[in-house]
Amino acid sequence: MAAALGRAAGRARPVPAGLPIPPGLPIAPCRGCGDGDAAGWARRERSYWRALRRQVLGPPVPPFAEPVQVGAPVLRGAAAAVAAEQLGGPELRRLAKALTAGLRARPCLGLSAPQLGVPLRVFAAELPPDRCAGYPPALRRAHRIEPFPLRLLVNPALRVLDTRLVTAPEGCASIHGFSAYVPRHWAVHVSGVDELGALVSWEATGWAARIIQHEMDHLDGILYIDRMDTRTFTNVAWMELMD
Structure with a gap:
């Protein structure tokens, strides 16, 4: 069995379009296809x-340690309350801990539950002073970029306080390696509860308001690429x- 697994892992081969992909089959880009087709089949x-x-431990279980990437269905569905x-409860506390760890493990200012594979209306955000500097x-x-402490919101509700749209660059842990300019409202208010049920109310302006709107979009299955100026992607x- 071990030898068979080794041979299978070492022989990646293209699969013709239209055929189902057998589970566990390693896929290589189709050399004869155009860029779009090759990107679609590359694994x-x-x-x-x-x-x-994977055979011993099984697939990873949400909340994941790393954000899922665009293409994962969980990023495109509306999260449940x-x-x-x-x-x-223990599950929500575990999710809160995973969101906090995910924020602090990478250059990330906001992270939503769907990004960790959990389709619930929860997000966390934090901008420490050292990162702000x-x-x-x-x-x-x-853009009024100012530090703010860790905030975790469960079932958040958003209200726009200033309808002016300001365009600035955004990235996303679920679209790794890319950025684009995105218009966002200048000031918002978000309210909800934390993982223990305590009320949370946050009035934010500038960069913090942008982060809130970005994370609220995640809870509705919307990514920044849906709102971006496409020429700035x-x-x-x-x-x-190029080096």
Whole structure:
């Protein structure tokens, strides 16, 4: 069995369009196809050790340690409200812990439950002072980028306080390596409860308001690419990739 797994993992081959993909089959880009077709069929080859680990441990269980990437169905569905009896429970506390850890493990200012594979209306956001100081001073002034403490909101409701639209660059942990300019309202108010059921009320302006709107979109199955100026969509590492 181990030898068979090793041989399968080492032989990636293209699959003709229109045919079902057998479970566990390693897929390679189809060399004769156009870029669109090749991108559609390309899959990361699973090594022998990855295949063996999956066979022993089974698939990962939400909440995931890493954000799912665009293409995952959970990112495109409307998240469900958290039931009152779940407040303070172990599952919601575990989700809150995973969101907090996910925020602090990468350059990420907001993270929603759907991004960790959990289709519930929960998000967390935080902008520590040290991370805030990393923004250029001119950008901080123009977009009111100011630190704010960790906030976790369950079943959040959004109200727009200032309808002016301001355009600024955004990225997303679920669209790794890209960014684009996106218009957002300048000031909003969001309210809900935390994982224990305590009331949370947050009036935000500038960058914090942008983060809130980005995360609220996630709860409705909307990504920033749905709102972006398409001409500004950028691979943030394009210069490095040319080296």
